[in-house]
Amino acid sequence: MLSFKKQSRTVQQTDAQSVTESLYKQNLELAVKNKTLSLLSKLYEISILTLSPKELAKKISETIQADFNFEIVGIMLYDKVKDELTPLAFSESKRFREIENSFNVLIGTMDIPLPTKHSFFSGIINNKKIGYTEELQDIWKFSTPKGVFEKIRADGHIKSSIVYPLVIENRVIGVFILSLNRIYNQLATYEKESITSFINVISVALDKALIYKQLTITNDQLGRANERLKELDQQKSEFISLASHQLRSPLTAIKGYASLLLEGDFGQLPEKIRETVEIIYKSTQAMAVLVGDYLDVSRIEQGRMRYDYSNFDLKELVENIVDELRPTVAAAKLSIKFECNQSDNYMIHADMGKLKQVFLNLIDNSIKYTPKGGMEVSLNKDNQNKKITFRIKDTGIGIPGEVLPRLFEKFTRAPDANKVNIMGTGLGLYVAKKMIEAHGGKIWAESDGKDKGSTFVVELIGL
Numbered sequence: 094m095l096s097f098k099k100q101s102r103t104v105q106q107t108d109a110q111s112v113t114e115s116l117y118k119q120n121l122e123l124a125v126k127n128k129t130l131s132l133l134s135k136l137y138e139i140s141i142l143t144l145s146p147k148e149l150a151k152k153i154s155e156t157i158q159a160d161f162n163f164e165i166v167g168i169m170l171y172d173k174v175k176d177e178l179t180p181l182a183f184s185e186s187k188r189f190r191e192i193e194n195s196f197n198v199l200i201g202t203m204d205i206p207l208p209t210k211h212s213f214f215s216g217i218i219n220n221k222k223i224g225y226t227e228e229l230q231d232i233w234k235f236s237t238p239k240g241v242f243e244k245i246r247a248d249g250h251i252k253s254s255i256v257y258p259l260v261i262e263n264r265v266i267g268v269f270i271l272s273l274n275r276i277y278n279q280l281a282t283y284e285k286e287s288i289t290s291f292i293n294v295i296s297v298a299l300d301k302a303l304i305y306k307q308l309t310i311t312n313d314q315l316g317r318a319n320e321r322l323k324e325l326d327q328q329k330s331e332f333i334s335l336a337s338h339q340l341r342s343p344l345t346a347i348k349g350y351a352s353l354l355l356e357g358d359f360g361q362l363p364e365k366i367r368e369t370v371e372i373i374y375k376s377t378q379a380m381a382v383l384v385g386d387y388l389d390v391s392r393i394e395q396g397r398m399r400y401d402y403s404n405f406d407l408k409e410l411v412e413n414i415v416d417e418l419r420p421t422v423a424a425a426k427l428s429i430k431f432e433c434n435q436s437d438n439y440m441i442h443a444d445m446g447k448l449k450q451v452f453l454n455l456i457d458n459s460i461k462y463t464p465k466g467g468m469e470v471s472l473n474k475d476n477q478n479k480k481i482t483f484r485i486k487d488t489g490i491g492i493p494g495e496v497l498p499r500l501f502e503k504f505t506r507a508p509d510a511n512k513v514n515i516m517g518t519g520l521g522l523y524v525a526k527k528m529i530e531a532h533g534g535k536i537w538a539e540s541d542g543k544d545k546g547s548t549f550v551v552e553l554i555g556l
């Protein structure tokens with residue numbers, strides 16, 4: 094009886110002991126899981142707040158090393174082209190650093206050349222598999238003096254190392270190196286799980302940082318290329334400006350003499366010669382317009398365009414331009430009509446010469462791009478907001494929808510423009526837009542498309 098009692102107490106004692114042991118184990122497990130969760134949330138925060146890959150790797154390795162008290166935590170980048178692992182950041186325990194200091198080496202600063210040809214790393218990089226070794230030398234054999242390994246082995250702090258490939262979209266972007274004071278088999282399952290759980294977070298964070306770095310580099314390069322393009326554009330404008338200036342004087346002379354010949358200043362010309370001189374005169378005039386356009390563009394781009402403001406009647410100006418162009422319109426077998434409310438006030442404070450150039454260009458374009466029919470020019474005044482609207486509507490070749498948004502950019506010509514009118518630079522509307530905008534006004538084009546005619550509208554503020 095007595096012996097039974099004794100026996101049952103021993104059984105009870107053993108039970109209590111195993112319960113305590115199991116509770117202790119569960120507690121430990123919970124503690125590591127908690128740690129992992131808190132580490133994951135820290136890593137997540139780091140990945141959001143840090144953009145530089147080096148800074149990110151430094152913070153990640155420091156945090157993991159401090160939280161889990163590992164001996165070495167390191168992140169290396171893999172360069173596929175060079176087949177090289179380069180260190181990004183390493184964090185080490187105090188005692189390991191002391192060993193390193195005594196040898197005056199920092200193993201985490203060494204490159205690992207040709208890892209895919211290196212027996213330990215080849216499986217990690219080529220097959221994207223985790224590598225495990227109990228020999229630190231396997232990892233650092235190329236870069237570390239032998240004595241260091243002997244010392245490390247003798248001190249017995251580092252028992253094993255695990256190297257994880259950092260994989261994004263099936264591509265290894267680096268490796269995560271972990272050296273522990275235990276061998277892998279001594280790690281509990283939950284510890285192993287805990288370690289693998291942050292590998293993915295590290296891969297994603299590092300990839301994001303690398304992409305950001307690449308974007309910053311590309312952005313810088315684009316910025317520099319842009320600066321260079323601006324310089325070249327400036328040089329080109331200066332060249333065009335100079336060349337146009339030089340062309341102007343001989344052109345004026347040719348045009349002047351051709352005009353004198355046509356007017357009979359050197360006697361009556363035989364019909365054949367007269368026709369030839371007329372061609373010379375017209376071509377020189379077209380060339381003068383071209384040179385004028387180039388000069389205007391270079392003045393605009395160099396900010397040298399001068400505006401002479403005065404008060405004048407816009408209605409009078411437009412009427413005069415229309416009258417001036419009537420012979421040209423008639424010669425092209427087209428019609429032109431001008432309409433406005435005569436009782437409205439069209440006084441404006443503007444540069445008369447520049448506005449004349451713009452309206453002349455718009456009407457001239459309508460003549461050029463209208464094979465048959467004609468154009469209606471109108472002026473309207475909104476007396477409430479003093480807005481004056483000039484409108485020219487033609488029955489011409491129209492403008493395709495896809496060209497409309499680019500119409501006022503330099504050198505834009507619609508695909509059909511050449512068929513109707515070979516002469517043209519695609520600069521007139523660009524210059525017109527700049528001039529109207531300098532007056533605080535607006536200019537735009539409307540068209541229902543090819544062969545549906547076009548309308549050009551200019552809005553200015555009157556007095």
Ligand code: ADP
Nearest residue numbers: 458459462506507510517518519520521522547
């Ligand atoms: P250019 O007439 O010398 O080519 P512009 O800058 O004056 O240059 O005009 C640019 C382009 O806009 C023209 O080439 C033509 O394609 C289109 N365009 C201008 N006015 C008209 C219009 N009234 N009808 C149809 N297309 C036009």
